[in-house]
Amino acid sequence: MDAFYASAEQASKPSLRGKAVVVGGLGPRGVVATASYEARVFGVNSAMPMAQARRLAPNAAYLVPRFGFYRSISEQVMGLLRELSPLVEPLSLDEAFVDLEAGGAAWDDASARLAGVKLRADIRAVTGLTGSVGLAASKMLAKIASEQAKPDGLVVIEPGTERALLGPMSVRTLPGVGPATGDHLRRAGIHTVDEIVEAGEDELVRLLGKAHGHGLYAMALARDERAVVAEREAKSVSVEDTYDVDIHDRVRVGLEVQRLAERCVQRLRGAGLSGRTIVLKVRRYDFSTLTRSETLRGPTDDPAVVREAALRLLEGVDSTGGVRLLGVGVSGLADFTQEDLFAQAAGERVEQGVEEVGDDETPVEEREVVVERRWVAGHDVRHAEYGHGWVQGSGVGRVTVRFETPDSLPGRVRTFSVEDPALETAEPLPLVEASGSHPHHP
DNA sequence: TCTGGGGTCCTAGACCTT
DNA sequence: TCTGAAGGTCTAGGACCC
Numbered sequence: 485m486d487a488f489y490a491s492a493e494q495a496s497k498p499s500l501r502g503k504a505v506v507v508g509g510l511g512p513r514g515v516v517a518t519a520s521y522e523a524r525v526f527g528v529n530s531a532m533p534m535a536q537a538r539r540l541a542p543n544a545a546y547l548v549p550r551f552g553f554y555r556s557i558s559e560q561v562m563g564l565l566r567e568l569s570p571l572v573e574p575l576s577l578d579e580a581f582v583d584l585e586a587g588g589a590a591w592d593d594a595s596a597r598l599a600g601v602k603l604r605a606d607i608r609a610v611t612g613l614t615g616s617v618g619l620a621a622s623k624m625l626a627k628i629a630s631e632q633a634k635p636d637g638l639v640v641i642e643p644g645t646e647r648a649l650l651g652p653m654s655v656r657t658l659p660g661v662g663p664a665t666g667d668h669l670r671r672a673g674i675h676t677v678d679e680i681v682e683a684g685e686d687e688l689v690r691l692l693g694k695a696h697g698h699g700l701y702a703m704a705l706a707r708d709e710r711a712v713v714a715e716r717e718a719k720s721v722s723v724e725d726t727y728d729v730d731i732h733d734r735v736r737v738g739l740e741v742q743r744l745a746e747r748c749v750q751r752l753r754g755a756g757l758s759g760r761t762i763v764l765k766v767r768r769y770d771f772s773t774l775t776r777s778e779t780l781r782g783p784t785d786d787p788a789v790v791r792e793a794a795l796r797l798l799e800g801v802d803s804t805g806g807v808r809l810l811g812v813g814v815s816g817l818a819d820f821t822q823e824d825l826f827a828q829a830a831g832e833r834v835e836q837g838v839e840e841v842g843d844d845e846t847p848v849e850e851r852e853v854v855v856e857r858r859w860v861a862g863h864d865v866r867h868a869e870y871g872h873g874w875v876q877g878s879g880v881g882r883v884t885v886r887f888e889t890p891d892s893l894p895g896r897v898r899t900f901s902v903e904d905p906a907l908e909t910a911e912p913l914p915l916v917e918a919s920g921s922h923p924h925h926p
Numbered sequence: 927t928c929t930g931g932g933g934t935c936c937t938a939g940a941c942c943t944t
Numbered sequence: 945t946c947t948g949a950a951g952g953t954c955t956a957g958g959a960c961c962c
Binding site for chain 2: 508509511513514515516517531532533534535536539576660693694695696716718719720721722723724725726771809811813
Binding site for chain 3: 517530531575576577578579659660661662663664665696761773774775776777778779
């Protein structure tokens with residue numbers, strides 16, 4: 485999908501169409517998740533600090549991501565892909581590999597191109613958004629083709645033309661070559677894919693190590709046999725928070741770690757999983773990051789067990805100077821808690837009050853805070869009189885709403901008291917009229 | 927410029943077992 | 945019994961990806 489989050493927001497909010505839109509974290513330490521093509525003109529790009537984006541494009545619309553909304557669109561698109569083949573490998577909400585041959589949807593150049601053209605039309609019809617398609621004989625090349633196809637295009641890499649196409653490209657084009665490896669290669673005088681081939685496999689292994697060296701050399705020769713794998717199982721579950729200002733108070737750090745542990749377990753349980761290895765992640769004031777992990781005797785999904793493990797790990801971490809990020813993760817996953825009978829028994833004892841004296845501390849997040857209704861910029865609302873709209877901004881007791889829907893003209897703005905009883909939060913509206921949402925072909 | 931959140935994979939050393 | 949090779953597991957860190 486092209487500039488997915490930003491495009492979804494533009495489709496949902498007519499007044500933003502054709503305008504620079506930046507989606508990402510709005511806090512002082514936020515980064516850009518997606519910039520609309522209009523915003524990219526100003527030099528705004530993914531992963532850029534929000535502060536920098538605001539300097540480059542002060543008049544862009546800045547929005548927080550609405551993952552639930554994007555997920556619902558993503559599911560529609562993935563559904564279209566699964567009609568082409570059972571072998572669909574999602575990479576993220578907005579990207580996936582499809583093995584067209586396995587699905588019988590394509591067997592040669594012409595049929596593949598046809599499938600791609602039709603897919604793009606279907607995506608457009610079902611979601612109202614544009615997607616780009618790259619067609620090639622391997623994952624690596626399909627990915628490169630789709631990059632070239634963006635925005636709103638289709639690119640085929642014809643069999644036999646791969647090496648010539650790849651040769652002059654930057655090493656950074658190849659999957660697995662990021663900033664560090666790119667620098668490493670550059671220092672060795674290797675800038676292009678052709679120069680990787682010239683350097684030879686042994687030299688690459690010497691430079692980058694076994695796995696990476698062999699892998700990259702194969703990629704440079706356009707050799708990529710990786711299969712499209714549907715339904716990859718998760719290997720870890722983690723949550724992390726970056727704080728607006730560094731935390732110095734050790735007690736506060738401990739409380740945050742407990743909160744994160746609870747959230748992590750919620751996600752773990754939600755997925756019907758348990759895990760054996762607990763990981764604590766700490767990013768310090770100077771951005772240095774360290775992890776500490778502990779492997780239990782068996783998998784657990786018990787919040788108390790994960791919380792205690794995380795706190796034990798924290799004891800071995802020096803946080804003087806302050807902490808900017810904390811994270812808790814669980815890996816070594818198993819389906820549910822099959823072999824955790826001992827821990828379960830221990831947990832039951834705890835619940836019966838046999839163990840653990842003096843643990844009357846309420847977990848932080850349980851303490852109900854009396855929140856006034858919060859109007860989140862970018863989120864949908866409904867007003868009793870004016871209908872559906874979205875929050876453009878709020879502050880000092882007022883909230884500004886723009887009244888428009890995906891199929892309306894750009895709407896006008898009104899301001900209300902944050903207490904206005906006529907105003908309520910609302911779900912995002914579908915981008916395309918539900919009726920003809922799925923064009924079925926004869 | 928000052929760096930999110932959720933993941934995956936690889937490496938390498940320590941330690942243990944065979 | 946000693947020694948070494950080989951392999952597994954645990955831990956920490958780094959690179960990369962979207």
